[in-house]
Amino acid sequence: MMSCKDVSTLVSTGSLPDAPLVRRLGVHLHLAMCRHCRAFRRQVEAIARAARTLNRVFEGEPPSSFETKVVQRLLS
Amino acid sequence: MNVSASPAADITGAPRNPDVDMIKTVLKVDRNLLMRLRRRDPEALRTIVDEHARRLYRAARGMGHTTDEAEDLAQDALVTFIESIDRFEGRAQISTWLFGILHHKSQQRRRSKLRDDLHDPIDAVFESQFDARGNWIRPPVAPDRDVSSREAREAIQGCLEGLPPLQREVFQLRQMEELSAAAVSKVLAQTVTHIGVLFHRARMRSRACLEGKGWSHLP
Numbered sequence A: 001m002m003s004c005k006d007v008s009t010l011v012s013t014g015s016l017p018d019a020p021l022v023r024r025l026g027v028h029l030h031l032a033m034c035r036h037c038r039a040f041r042r043q044v045e046a047i048a049r050a051a052r053t054l055n056r057v058f059e060g061e062p063p064s065s066f067e068t069k070v071v072q073r074l075l076s
Numbered sequence B: 001m002n003v004s005a006s007p008a009a010d011i012t013g014a015p016r017n018p019d020v021d022m023i024k025t026v027l028k029v030d031r032n033l034l035m036r037l038r039r040r041d042p043e044a045l046r047t048i049v050d051e052h053a054r055r056l057y058r059a060a061r062g063m064g065h066t067t068d069e070a071e072d073l074a075q076d077a078l079v080t081f082i083e084s085i086d087r088f089e090g091r092a093q094i095s096t097w098l099f100g101i102l103h104h105k106s107q108q109r110r111r112s113k114l115r116d117d118l119h120d121p122i123d124a125v126f127e128s129q130f131d132a133r134g135n136w137i138r139p140p141v142a143p144d145r146d147v148s149s150r151e152a153r154e155a156i157q158g159c160l161e162g163l164p165p166l167q168r169e170v171f172q173l174r175q176m177e178e179l180s181a182a183a184v185s186k187v188l189a190q191t192v193t194h195i196g197v198l199f200h201r202a203r204m205r206s207r208a209c210l211e212g213k214g215w216s217h218l219p
Helices: A004-013 A021-033 A035-059 A066-075 B018-038 B042-062 B067-083 B094-110 B121-127 B150-161 B165-176 B181-188 B192-212
Strands: none
Touching: A004 A021, A004 A035, A004 B192, A021 A035, A035 B042, A035 B150, A035 B165, A035 B192, A066 B042, A066 B067, B018 B042, B042 B067, B042 B094, B042 B165, B067 B094, B094 B165, B094 B181, B121 B192, B150 B192, B165 B181, B165 B192, B181 B192
16 A cells, blocks of 8 residues: 555656556555545646746747747848 | 557558557658758748747746846757757657757856755655655645636746756756656756656745745645
């Protein structure tokens, strides 16, 4: 049986998709039963969502002529 | 065993695997694009710029560079890529190659190697949240506030700015650009395991920082 520490470490390191099937199943089983680890996972997801919002702001930052400027530099 | 599912089945005339066909098409398109890029074909250059310039800019901003620096870095990364395209064998993803150049340029601009401390005090903070059997001592509480608000964005921005630069880069590439751990390990020349450690530290530091700002009920 995996502990809360094992599960939250696997969630937080982002290594779950690469983990062996047995381990992945172990994590899903634990999450299904443990609301504390589900809360932890939701915290991690909330950080991700807030960060993606920030990323969209960055994406809108350079002027629309940015790409044209880069192409011109590549062709010069 | 289902023989038709093996890669060799394609050659022996057995039913084709649609996934393999798709991968072959993508590789063919890429090879064609590479040939055109080597000739400095304007349309191919435009394609590569449209696909990657803004993404590189965004990543540079996420790594803590100013708007002007980020514009320069994104441009420099693309120029270097085109200048060194004869060395690019097409085996790696173009984006991985470009992010690698961006990382290198970013370090040059900072005029120092990103320090990677083997021991980070955040590890002890994380450890202290569990008892000897690995159970939560003070269980975390799921966030109940809207994280997509402007206020949340400003809070996370402040917290990310406080991260050690290498952790910040890993967070940017893994979380925002959604690169795989394997791709980020190539970009930053670190092991896949260490990328996981750095991602974990970046997340736990952000979590502790957000807690300090009253953004969640964290243990």
